[in-house]
Amino acid sequence: MKPDGVVSSDLLRLDVEAETARITGWIRNTVFHTLRRKGAVIGVSGGIDSSVVAFLCARALGTDRIQLLFMPEADSSPQSLQLGRMVADALNAKSALEDISPILAGAGCYQRRDDSIRLVVPEYGLGHKCKIVLPGLLDAGRYAIFSVVVQSPDGKMSKVRLTPDAYLGIVAATNFKQRTRKMMEYYYADLLQYAVAGTPNLLEYDQGFFVKNGDGAADFKPIAHLYKSQVYQLAAYLGVPEDILRRPPTTDTYTLEQSQEEFYFALPYEQMDLCLYGKDHGISALDLAQAYGMTEDLVERAYHMIESKRKVTKYLHAQSMTID
Amino acid sequence: MLQTIRRFVIDNYLFGEEGQLGDEDSFMETGIIDSTGILELVRFLETTYGIKVTDEELIPDNLDSVSKIVSFILAKQSDSQQTPHDCSSRLPEETRP
Numbered sequence: 005m006k007p008d009g010v011v012s013s014d015l016l017r018l019d020v021e022a023e024t025a026r027i028t029g030w031i032r033n034t035v036f037h038t039l040r041r042k043g044a045v046i047g048v049s050g051g052i053d054s055s056v057v058a059f060l061c062a063r064a065l066g067t068d069r070i071q072l073l074f075m076p077e078a079d080s081s082p083q084s085l086q087l088g089r090m091v092a093d094a095l096n097a098k099s100a101l102e103d104i105s106p107i108l109a110g111a112g113c114y115q116r117r118d119d120s121i122r123l124v125v126p127e128y129g130l131g132h133k134c135k136i137v138l139p140g141l142l143d144a145g146r147y148a149i150f151s152v153v154v155q156s157p158d159g160k161m162s163k164v165r166l167t168p169d170a171y172l173g174i175v176a177a178t179n180f181k182q183r184t185r186k187m188m189e190y191y192y193a194d195l196l197q198y199a200v201a202g203t204p205n206l207l208e209y210d211q212g213f214f215v216k217n218g219d220g221a222a223d224f225k226p227i228a229h230l231y232k233s234q235v236y237q238l239a240a241y242l243g244v245p246e247d248i249l250r251r252p253p254t255t256d257t258y259t260l261e262q263s264q265e266e267f268y269f270a271l272p273y274e275q276m277d278l279c280l281y282g283k284d285h286g287i288s289a290l291d292l293a294q295a296y297g298m299t300e301d302l303v304e305r306a307y308h309m310i311e312s313k314r315k316v317t318k319y320l321h322a323q324s325m326t327i328d
Numbered sequence: 329m330l331q332t333i334r335r336f337v338i339d340n341y342l343f344g345e346e347g348q349l350g351d352e353d354s355f356m357e358t359g360i361i362d363s364t365g366i367l368e369l370v371r372f373l374e375t376t377y378g379i380k381v382t383d384e385e386l387i388p389d390n391l392d393s394v395s396k397i398v399s400f401i402l403a404k405q406s407d408s409q410q411t412p413h414d415c416s417s418r419l420p421e422e423t424r425p
Binding site: 139146147148149150165166167168171172312315316 | 356359362363364366367368370371383384386387388391
């Protein structure tokens, strides 16, 4: 905040050159000296976060000391693999394609998910597509209750509120995806004596937007201190391909396109970033709202949601409990 | 009704430990119930009292304390008795406060 109490319009501006130097120094020291590993494995999704981590690791460790992995599955957008390959091409890094669909099918991921959806949409089956969504933060102060959106083979869309059994069943089944990817990353890490890089940004890390022992697991997390909009600044500086910069953030987890906003954050990431910053730096809802063209009510709701998600997801951050 | 709802909250969200739960205590402020918990609560209310909770009714004014839930259920039951499409006979396990 500025001394006169007016909130700066540039709160999240990063000195990208200095930050890149700081992060790459930290990665080098962490991987080689703290963890004593010979390089880094990075699961590349085609999204902005994993792309930036790949670029940072390449700078820090050398391109020959990173292993990129593409791990699509039956529900992945084909664009994700295309964008992931752009990262490998831009860096001239070694990469491997691991289709995890057979593992997921073997674990019953798709079957269990579809069975859970059928608890609320009995006709759901072959040719149907789905995603789960939250109401927006401006939705009349309602609780954040998930609904499933289903598209039938003839293109008809329907939205049904989930029961607890259906919601938990869908989430538990789809979490196989993140956990299977992490299992594959550690296979390569063991094979190469590398460390596994985690790719959450601050918004995801702070708000618990990850699967425990799935994408939440890693040996080091080099951008977990950066707001999402700062990750974009770094991406532009590092030369991440333009197509990746332009792609809206997606979960790429369900058969229908699903934004992170409708699945978890309930606000666009630019606004979530500002609200997270404002809350953690003691900026009043009114001051933040006035500086960034939001309403005070929206910011207050966001502040409340941030606190609420922190409480609910505290367990995701917890290590295994042991007796002293 | 109040005791039934209170028991449900204590058994499901306080692991049977009654503690100091007041009937007016806000579930959100005390952090007792998260969004999954609201789904469980709604299912309990719908099956126990034979009502249908709409999306628009999923607000703290209706569900954020034991007392608010009781008021909400009573209002729903009263409404349904005054409409021709009465659904209160579906699952009349408990209809009195």
